[in-house]
Amino acid sequence: MTTAAKPYRVAARELLRDTLLDAARELLGDRPWAQISMAEVARAAGVSRQTLYKEFGSRDEFAQAFVIREGARFLDAVERAIELHLDDPCAAVAAGLEVFLSAAAEDPLVALLLDDDGTGGMLPLITTQSRPVLVWASARLGEAMRSGWPHASDEDVELLADTFVRLAISYVTMPRDSPAAAAAAAAELLAPYLERAMGQSGT
Amino acid sequence: MTTAAKPYRVAARELLRDTLLDAARELLGDRPWAQISMAEVARAAGVSRQTLYKEFGSRDEFAQAFVIREGARFLDAVERAIELHLDDPCAAVAAGLEVFLSAAAEDPLVALLLDDDGTGGMLPLITTQSRPVLVWASARLGEAMRSGWPHASDEDVELLADTFVRLAISYVTMPRDSPAAAAAAAAELLAPYLERAMGQSGT
DNA sequence: TGCTTGACAGATCTGCTACAGTTGTAAACT
DNA sequence: AGTTTACAACTGTAGCAGATCTGTCAAGCA
Numbered sequence: 068m069t070t071a072a073k074p075y076r077v078a079a080r081e082l083l084r085d086t087l088l089d090a091a092r093e094l095l096g097d098r099p100w101a102q103i104s105m106a107e108v109a110r111a112a113g114v115s116r117q118t119l120y121k122e123f124g125s126r127d128e129f130a131q132a133f134v135i136r137e138g139a140r141f142l143d144a145v146e147r148a149i150e151l152h153l154d155d156p157c158a159a160v161a162a163g164l165e166v167f168l169s170a171a172a173e174d175p176l177v178a179l180l181l182d183d184d185g186t187g188g189m190l191p192l193i194t195t196q197s198r199p200v201l202v203w204a205s206a207r208l209g210e211a212m213r214s215g216w217p218h219a220s221d222e223d224v225e226l227l228a229d230t231f232v233r234l235a236i237s238y239v240t241m242p243r244d245s246p247a248a249a250a251a252a253a254a255e256l257l258a259p260y261l262e263r264a265m266g267q268s269g270t
Numbered sequence: 271m272t273t274a275a276k277p278y279r280v281a282a283r284e285l286l287r288d289t290l291l292d293a294a295r296e297l298l299g300d301r302p303w304a305q306i307s308m309a310e311v312a313r314a315a316g317v318s319r320q321t322l323y324k325e326f327g328s329r330d331e332f333a334q335a336f337v338i339r340e341g342a343r344f345l346d347a348v349e350r351a352i353e354l355h356l357d358d359p360c361a362a363v364a365a366g367l368e369v370f371l372s373a374a375a376e377d378p379l380v381a382l383l384l385d386d387d388g389t390g391g392m393l394p395l396i397t398t399q400s401r402p403v404l405v406w407a408s409a410r411l412g413e414a415m416r417s418g419w420p421h422a423s424d425e426d427v428e429l430l431a432d433t434f435v436r437l438a439i440s441y442v443t444m445p446r447d448s449p450a451a452a453a454a455a456a457a458e459l460l461a462p463y464l465e466r467a468m469g470q471s472g473t
Numbered sequence: 474t475g476c477t478t479g480a481c482a483g484a485t486c487t488g489c490t491a492c493a494g495t496t497g498t499a500a501a502c503t
Numbered sequence: 504a505g506t507t508t509a510c511a512a513c514t515g516t517a518g519c520a521g522a523t524c525t526g527t528c529a530a531g532c533a
Contacts, residue, residue, distance in 0.1 A: 256433055259463045
């Protein structure tokens with residue numbers, strides 16, 4: 068019991084968070100974020116407003132968590148794409164970026180997010196105030212790369228992940244010709260670096 | 271006379287544009303862009319409002335031109351830095367990016383621009399609606415690189431310039447530790463590509 | 474001809490008021 | 504634990520009058 072007590076509380080916590088964030092996503096289907104109150108989110112999740120505030124400190128933190136959670140869906144796909152090309156880092160980066168850009172281009176939530184200019188929207192969270200998202204995504208991606216290519220240096224991985232995320236955000240907010248073209252271009256640019264850093268330099 | 275007539279008109283046009291854009295910059299010293307009217311800009315430049323509208327089609331186009339003109343100041347410095355390292359493309363990129371980021375970090379106008387969240391500000395012009403700025407800066411930078419490193423392929427130059435600009439914007443809107451660190455990191459990442467593309471591969 | 478001036482409709486912004494709603498926190502309740 | 508209820512402070516809304524601004528005219532002046 069005591070050993071199972073903690074996992075349960077963790078699971079319950081995650082369930083709560085997921086339920087709330089899912090409710091927010093549903094509400095975002097027909098209203099911009101600025102016009103959705105915390106009370107609505109709580110009600111849609113079948114939870115009291117205070118439980119929401121207890122879990123996420125404030126409205127802004129909730130928005131932050133939401134963006135990161137949605138980003139996690141994309142990042143999952145990216146990591147999967149990378150794991151399919153562990154033998155070829157260059158192809159891995161190209162595939163990962165293309166998966167990400169394609170998914171983002173099709174996602175209606177991303178579209179909503181991007182023309183959500185005014186204050187109170189979520190757009191600043193991926194432009195001017197995107198540090199949390201950047202460090203989170205970069206860390207998560209770096210982790211995946213590190214485990215996939217163990218003999219790459221930490222500095223190389225960190226730099227690569229950071230740049231990958233920055234370019235991904237850049238391509239989403241100001242698209243190039245097509246997701247595939249953008250991914251191919253970025254991959255071509257990174258290829259020489261990847262060969263040097265990730266290649267069989269472990270000798 | 272006939273030969274000098276055209277250059278004069280061009281010069282007069284540029285003088286007019288410069289005067290207007292300079293007036294706008296001065297006004298931006300103590301007020302955000304959203305609170306500056308076209309009439310004020312014209313008056314500050316000693317020109318009628320209609321002349322302003324004749325030269326720049328609309329308020330938005332004027333803002334666009336302003337951002338590009340200010341960006342040109344930075345880009346001049348970047349090109350100068352690059353020209354000092356024509357023998358070493360990697361050092362050139364590092365120096366160029368560092369010059370840009372340092373100048374941007376110190377410039378009060380950039381600071382104003384970055385916390386200018388609301389609609390009507392100029393911030394979208396370098397985030398979600400930055401295509402014009404991006405293509406302009408990328409083209410100008412590509413031109414400089416092409417003349418500095420003639421035996422680099424057009425594709426390489428274009429890709430490099432595009433990525434340079436995207437990363438520069440990214441570092442400005444979400445800074446890394448320091449301008450120097452960001453420039454060094456990006457340069458390190460691009461180094462292998464540069465060596466392959468810009469190096470003495472003309473053989 | 475090139476620039477300025479004056480005028481214009483339509484839209485937008487201001488200031489103001491009052492009122493409803495929301496945020497964030499703290500209590501008491503189950 | 505999680506839910507309710509309550510609360511002060513802040514923020515958004517609605518209405519409305521008036522000013523201001525945008526974008527585009529035609530007329531006037533060098």
